[in-house]
Amino acid sequence: MRLRSMFAKNYRSLRSIRMDLADTTLFLGENGAGKSNLYRALQLVQAAVRGRLGYELAAEGGMLSALWSGSRRTSDGPARIRLEVEIVDEERAVTFRYHVEAGLRPPAAAGFALEPQIKAEELSVETGRRAVTMMRRAGPGISVRDVAGRMQDYPDEALTSETAIALLGDAGHFPEVAAFRRIVNNWRFFHGFRTDRASPLRHPCLPVTGPMLDEDGSNLAAVFATLAHIRQDTVELDRILASALGGARLVVSEPGETAEFGLMLPDFPHRVFHPRELSDGQIRFLGLAAALLSYRLPALIALNEPEASLHPDMLVPLADMIAEASKSTQVWIVTHSVQLAEAVRERCGVRPRKVIRENGATWIEGMRLTGAIAGDDDDDE
Structure with a gap:
């Protein structure tokens, strides 16, 4: 089970960063460049799987502390933290893709004012032909694929601080969700x-x-x-x-x-x-x-x-x-x-990825917008 790529947006100094990952990934940078934010963003994916994402963000000082504080454009949409991972089971040729978004409570909505609220989630599985969505969450509503392959509304709604990946995993009826949770929960x-x-x-x-x-x-x-x-x-x-x-x-x-x-x-x-x-x-x-x-x-x-x-x-x-x-x-x-x-x-045999600050945002020197690092292929040979 290999973590092939990750993406983080609007989390602290991570304005928007996607990267491909190797078997050994080495980040090198000075204090204040945002190296630990990369580490922490990945750790927050595990927190989502364990149903603790809201708690972990609150422990950091709440959404106002965790959100990207640099300049924003109107076209950027709502202020949300978005985290994604892609995990490959190379033996079974299965790819898991998961993303989760967290934001602030809308005015006049239920919940505490600065409490991190889970806005959206999705888990898809690809087995060679195309990616199939296994679970999708928008607000409190959750849809999940049943044994017949149809997307159905899950009978329970998620609380604003709950993640659907944890709620469904605890239910014990969704093997793809359970498999993904086991993988990520095993990280140290x-x-x-x-x-x-x-x-x-x-x-x-x-x-x-x-x-x-x-x-x-x-x-x-x-x-x-x-x-x-x-x-x-x-x-x-x-x-x-x-x-x-x-x-x-x-x-x-x-x-x-x-x-x-x-x-x-x-x-x-x-x-x-x-x-x-x-x-x-x-x-x-x-x-x-x-x-x-x-x-x-x-x-x-x-x-x-x-x-x-x-x-x-x-x-x-x-x-x-x-x-x-x-x-x-x-x-x-x-x-x-x-x-x-x-x-x-x-x-x-891996080249250190130099972490830098670019216009206030954490970036990897030499990294393309696709997440590939120039010269990585040469290091693998």
Whole structure:
């Protein structure tokens, strides 16, 4: 399942931007260029699938904060955020296309004044001949294709803050909607990890098999225990940790009432250092290692400025982990580290996409309006 393209309009600094995506997509830019808005726009698609788009936009400060604040033309139509993705199941030759629009409450309409309201949605599926609409939502009304292939009105109307994709998915009768939700819900977004004393990374966790890392890192010890005691293969993990952490060795005991781990450092070969004793950079790198080298990888891993708090010597091992993960999953990296971008380019053969500001809007240097990047084909050869 590969994310082939995305589109975002009127979201923060994203005036209108469409881009094709590779197996490994690397965004490089200075602070304030809008790199994190690209990351966040994709994350909001997942929020729509989970029925939390309205909540997430409200948490950003509401629609007035999230909407593009630059100049607008009358011909632009209503002020709405629009997000689109195209996902390809290459094995089954199926393409999913989904878009969602959110805007402000009309005057004299029900709802809170600044509450984000879902205005429109559509999910289509293409299996070779043409795209077939499976679900369409306009305002509160929802139409959905039934088993006979006819579009029918769904009996329940959606609340203004609800997404139809989540409402229909929860109903359990629409396999195409459910399949799309499973794909997007499986994505993982990692925007740094807490490293304070109360950080979940620094504490034991419940001894439950951890095939992949939770986004807050709360099952870090279980992910390491799963690799060490279920897969029984930590060769690549051990190699990269030794390279990044000065020869340190990961120690993972068999889980009992809790799952725990520690580090053994070369200067202190007879003592195991517990997570609460590790530096911010060490514990953050361990979190990234679990995200990228876990027992089972999600369909997409998105990393927003993963170099934060890391010593420069850790960036090459981080690129090694990204390259290893990219063999079996799609990876999206947003960074302002030239050193990390160059290391990823060398290992993955991808050219960094330089994020710039153009007339106040976020843009990708060299990108055509179609979303293709000049020179991308050359990098793939």
